[in-house]
Amino acid sequence: MANTDAQPVDTSAPLAQAWRNMPDVRxxxxxxxxxxxxxxxxxxxxxxxxxxxxxRNDPAFMAALDADLADYVGRPTPVYYAQxxxxxxxxxxxxxxxxxxxxTGAHKINNTIGQGLLxxxxxxxxxxAETGAGQHGVASATVAARLGLECVVYMGSEDMRRQxxxxxxxxxxxxxxxxxxxxxxxxxxxxxxxxRDWVANVDDTFYIIGTVAGPHPYPAMVRDFQAVIGRxxxxxxxxxxxxxPDAIVACVGGGSNAIGLFHPFLDDEEVAIYGVEAGGDGVSxxxxxxxxxxxxxxxxxxxxxxxxxxxxxxxSATHSVSAGLDYxxxxxxxxxxxxxxxxxxxxxxxxxxxxxxxxxxxIEGIMPALESAHAVAYAQKLxxxxxxxxxxxxxxxxxxxxxxxxxxxxAGESL
Amino acid sequence: MTRxxxxxxxxxxxxxxxxxxxxxxxxxxxxxxxxxMHALVEAGADAIEVGVPFSDPMADGPVIQGACExxxxxxxxxxxxxxxxxxxxERDAQTPIVxxxxxxxxxxxxxxxxxxxxxxxGVDGVLIVDMTAEEAPEVAPTLQGAGLDAVCxxxxxxxxxxxxxxxxxxxxxxxxxxxxxxxGSSSLDVSSLAEKIExxxxxxxxxxxxxxxxxxxxxxADVSRVADAVVVGSALVRQIAEHGTDRSxxxxxxxxxLSVMRRAIDEQDNSTGxxxxx
Numbered sequence: 001m002a003n004t005d006a007q008p009v010d011t012s013a014p015l016a017q018a019w020r021n022m023p024d025v026r027x028x029x030x031x032x033x034x035x036x037x038x039x040x041x042x043x044x045x046x047x048x049x050x051x052x053x054x055x056r057n058d059p060a061f062m063a064a065l066d067a068d069l070a071d072y073v074g075r076p077t078p079v080y081y082a083q084x085x086x087x088x089x090x091x092x093x094x095x096x097x098x099x100x101x102x103x104t105g106a107h108k109i110n111n112t113i114g115q116g117l118l119x120x121x122x123x124x125x126x127x128x129a130e131t132g133a134g135q136h137g138v139a140s141a142t143v144a145a146r147l148g149l150e151c152v153v154y155m156g157s158e159d160m161r162r163q164x165x166x167x168x169x170x171x172x173x174x175x176x177x178x179x180x181x182x183x184x185x186x187x188x189x190x191x192x193x194x195x196r197d198w199v200a201n202v203d204d205t206f207y208i209i210g211t212v213a214g215p216h217p218y219p220a221m222v223r224d225f226q227a228v229i230g231r232x233x234x235x236x237x238x239x240x241x242x243x244x245p246d247a248i249v250a251c252v253g254g255g256s257n258a259i260g261l262f263h264p265f266l267d268d269e270e271v272a273i274y275g276v277e278a279g280g281d282g283v284s285x286x287x288x289x290x291x292x293x294x295x296x297x298x299x300x301x302x303x304x305x306x307x308x309x310x311x312x313x314x315x316s317a318t319h320s321v322s323a324g325l326d327y328x329x330x331x332x333x334x335x336x337x338x339x340x341x342x343x344x345x346x347x348x349x350x351x352x353x354x355x356x357x358x359x360x361x362x363i364e365g366i367m368p369a370l371e372s373a374h375a376v377a378y379a380q381k382l383x384x385x386x387x388x389x390x391x392x393x394x395x396x397x398x399x400x401x402x403x404x405x406x407x408x409x410x411a412g413e414s415l
Numbered sequence: 416m417t418r419x420x421x422x423x424x425x426x427x428x429x430x431x432x433x434x435x436x437x438x439x440x441x442x443x444x445x446x447x448x449x450x451x452m453h454a455l456v457e458a459g460a461d462a463i464e465v466g467v468p469f470s471d472p473m474a475d476g477p478v479i480q481g482a483c484e485x486x487x488x489x490x491x492x493x494x495x496x497x498x499x500x501x502x503x504x505e506r507d508a509q510t511p512i513v514x515x516x517x518x519x520x521x522x523x524x525x526x527x528x529x530x531x532x533x534x535x536x537g538v539d540g541v542l543i544v545d546m547t548a549e550e551a552p553e554v555a556p557t558l559q560g561a562g563l564d565a566v567c568x569x570x571x572x573x574x575x576x577x578x579x580x581x582x583x584x585x586x587x588x589x590x591x592x593x594x595x596x597x598x599g600s601s602s603l604d605v606s607s608l609a610e611k612i613e614x615x616x617x618x619x620x621x622x623x624x625x626x627x628x629x630x631x632x633x634x635x636a637d638v639s640r641v642a643d644a645v646v647v648g649s650a651l652v653r654q655i656a657e658h659g660t661d662r663s664x665x666x667x668x669x670x671x672x673l674s675v676m677r678r679a680i681d682e683q684d685n686s687t688g689x690x691x692x693x
Contacts, residue, residue, distance in 0.1 A: 026549065036518060036545045038474040039581075040595055043572035182480050183470060192473045199474070200596035202572065299518045299545065300471060312492040313523030314470040 019266035019342055022333065027216020027303075030339060032332035035215040037302045041195075044202045049217040051122050056224065061121065068113050069228065072146070073103045075110075076232045079240065079393070084363045085380070092246065092386035094379050096366070096396040097233045099257065106369065106398030107229060107257045108139035112208055114225035116143035119206035126150040126205045130194040132159055132187030132253070133324030133371065134166025135398055136210030141175035143208075151175040154193040158185040159323045166402050184317045187253075187327045191301050211254025212331030215302030219331050226260025233393060234264050241391060247272040247382060250395035251374040252345065253289065253325035255334045257397035262343060263333075272344070275334060276378045278320035279347035289318035291330050292338050292345040305332045321350040321406060322370035324398075348374040354410055356380060357400060369398035370406060418511040418539045419564055419587040422461055423622045423643065430688045432639035432680050434459055435624060436673055437515065437648035439466035439482035440499055441491025442655055447662055449502045451655070454666040456510050459677030464542075464646060467496050467516030474544045476599035478649040481656055493520040493529070497536050504537035513540035513566055513587065526554065530561035540564035540587040548584050555584040564588075569615060571595055571607075582619035588644060589621050593628045599649030603628035605637040612641050632679035639680040640687060647676055 027033045035045060055061040069075040077098045086094045099107040112129075119127055127149050131137030137153040144151030153170055157179040160167050170177050183189040191214075198207040212219045212226070237245055248265055250258035252275040265271045280288035288294065291306040298307035300315060308316040308328040320326045337343035348356075353370060356377035361367045368376055372395070379394040386392065400407070408415050416424075426433050436455045440448050452463055468486035472479060493516075500512055514533065521529045521543065533541065541563050546554055548567075555565040564587030569578055571594060582589065591612060593603055612623050625638045626646030638645045654672055658665040 034550050035547065036550055037547070038544050038570070038592075039547070039568040040474075040570035040572055040592055042547060042570075042577065043574060182477070182484070188471060192471050195473045196476070196597045200600065202595055298522055301473070302545070307519070309519065309523065311523070312494070313520035314487060314492075315519070 020263060022336065023216065023220055027220065029333045029336035031297070032304050032335040033216060033219055034304055035302060036299045036304065037215050038199065040199050041215070045215055045217070052118060052217055052221050055118055055121055061117065064117055065114055068117070069110065073109050073113060074101065075228065076236070077101050079233060079236045082364050085360060086383060088359070088363060089380040089383040091388065092383040092390040092392050093388070094383050095245065095391060095393045097229060097261065097393060098396055099229060100366070100368065100372070100396045100399035104135070104139050104142050105401065106135040106139070107226060107260060108136040108210060109142065110228055110260065111210065111222050111225040111256065112136070112139040112143045115206070115208040115221070116147055116149070119149065119208070120147050122206065124149070124204060124206035126152070126201065127208055128152045128154070128194050128197050128205055129208045129210060130154045130187065130190035131210065132190070132326055133322065133369070134159070134163040134170070134402060135324060137175070137177070138166050138169050138173070140208050140210070141170040141173035144175060145173045152197065153177050154180050154190040154197070156180045156185040156187060156190050159187065159190070162323050162406055163402055164405065186318070186323070188301070188315065188329070195301070211256045212259045212333060213254045213301055213303060213305065213329055219303065219333055222256055223259045223263055223333060226256050227263045229257065229260035229395065230262060230264030233261060237391070237393065244268055244271050245391040245393040246386065247274060247392045249274045249276060249375045249379045249382065249392060251276045251325060251371045251397060252292070252330060252334060253278065253327045253371065254329070255331035257395050259331060259333055261395045262337070266342060273337070273342065274378060274382065275343055275345045276374045277345060277347045278322060278325035278374060279349035280319040282349055283347055287319040288347065289320040289326050289328065290347045291328060292334060293347045295328070300329045303332045305329050305335045306338070321353060321410060322374065324369070324371040325374065346378055348377045352377045354407065357407065361400070366396065367400035368396055369400045370403045372397045373400070417564055417587070418509070419462065422511050423588065426461060431684050432642065433461040433622070433624070433644035434635070434673070434677055434680055435462045435464055435644050435646045436460050436651050437464040437466060437646060438651055438655065439468055439479060439486050440496040441468055441486030441489055442482040442652070443485050443660060444489045445491050445495050445499065447665070448499045450662060450666060451669055452503050453506065454669050455673055456507060458670040458673035460510065460673065461644070462511040462513060464513045464515050464648070465496065465500065467493055467514055467520060469517040469520060472517060474597055476597040476649065478599040478652050478656070482652045493524055497532050500538055501536040511539040512537065513542055514538055515542040515544065518543050518546050526557050530557050530563060534561040534563055538563060540566045542566040542568070542590060544568070548580055559586060566590055568592055571611065575614060578615060579618045582615070582621065585619065585621060587621070589615055589619060589623045590646070591615065591623055591625050591642070593625050596627065598627050600628055603634050605641070608638065609641040632675050635676045636679040636683040639683045645676070645680060647673070
């Protein structure tokens, strides 16, 4: 049976849609978002926006997406009550939304399945992607393999070093991984390089952006494909607990797993929403990746949002133990949710994330991705301040197998 | 009348095509740029595009990315670029200057502050690569209010309706991106240029400059047959990269590279003129 949760247009929830009704027709979330690109990309972006609009209103496309999410990705993913972790934290129940159980090991495939089907529908022969931790690159290479499309993945050379296993996985899947040596050699530079490729090859190439950033329609489109996380969670928590969670928590780099969980809950005012940025060595040290906590409004990668930048408007270098959070910008919808106060954005540093990684692994037998470990760490802190009958739902956005080398390095060990 | 309009009027009367070199300000060091600019004028530049370095120049190829990285590492900021223009103006009050860059540094300084200061130091036009009329309708009027021309990009992918909208806001000249790609690529297709430029001329009386793919004197001559101005960037920036910190050698190389382009364009202009007279 096809998974009916895969509808990008959600009509199941109450009608007060003020917060779920963004962006406007030109891709603005309040003052954020939009389309800040060189003129060459304006026409392709408009073409993409129209193709996506047509696809999401086409029952055949949505049925194909539903079927793939069910049979290929393995949805719906379960929600899991992490009892031992909850007891350890002392306070509210901590539940996980198990996106780590998706095919390829993270939430990223929800989006690449959607954009891959759209690429095929548009007749594109080649897909390109940027990747940080490598999860989006793997998910893109996977979809390309299945659809028979050529695939090129741009990845910062520093990230290739940190995520060597994922680089090999992409190559096994038939993708070409192109190292990016410019700038800080991480995710932001990979995104620049993918945009350059797209400008030069717009006729036959579809650019699968992996997060809810970039020019319109990417932030809205990626959110729609990821919102299956929140729609399932909402229904599952009602089924299992007969109520919505009191708080939902997700890590935020660009912010795709977070917005996927948050969006269907935006109009449930009784649900508190927490996005967890990467505090790195500590926000006060400047070595972090927390633009919502310590950045300011600016324009990068085609959209206006919170950005880490210096006093001259140059983009700052970022740091996080987790490559997937190591990004100086953040999706424009998060910027807007912060400003209107609907979501709270906090930060967790490298040390606390690593501690949560080890604790979750040892007492739950679930090895979180280092990205997701940031959310687990905050959920432990938050749960400790809440009553035992309350519920915190954490997005376990990916599994930690890819992070073995980083974890060992942080512990002073080698594999 | 602005310096850009005056310069293009003069060239039009003479039947000549403008040659507009681009260099990234502050590459390899902030105190090198003004000397480079004077050298370019001596070698036949009709106007100069001064690139404002940005950490994430997503429309530029590796050559100009490298220039941005060197300039930023040497401490170049938008404020210092404005200082360079002021210093250039001490010796040259005629050559039009267009600043080309990305939105975020201007956004950070503040559009109003930037516009006032740019006009005060003698900037003539501003081209913001990642800015479109739809996103910030206030940008062109603010620049114009300060006496600056808002130079706009048109691309091969730009449809007729957008061409009209872009031309309505534009000033100085229209910058036509000669192909789909980033700066410094080498896939110039001159035959397809003519048709697109005619479509732009149908919507605007502004001169049309062509850039992004002009790397050889032959390219420059070809483009001058159909365009009002030829922009040369990466070919010059490459010279700066190759000569490192040797200023006089760099200035000589910039002069050589540009003057060969100048001659190629002038020869083409002369033969076009003779063909017309015949």
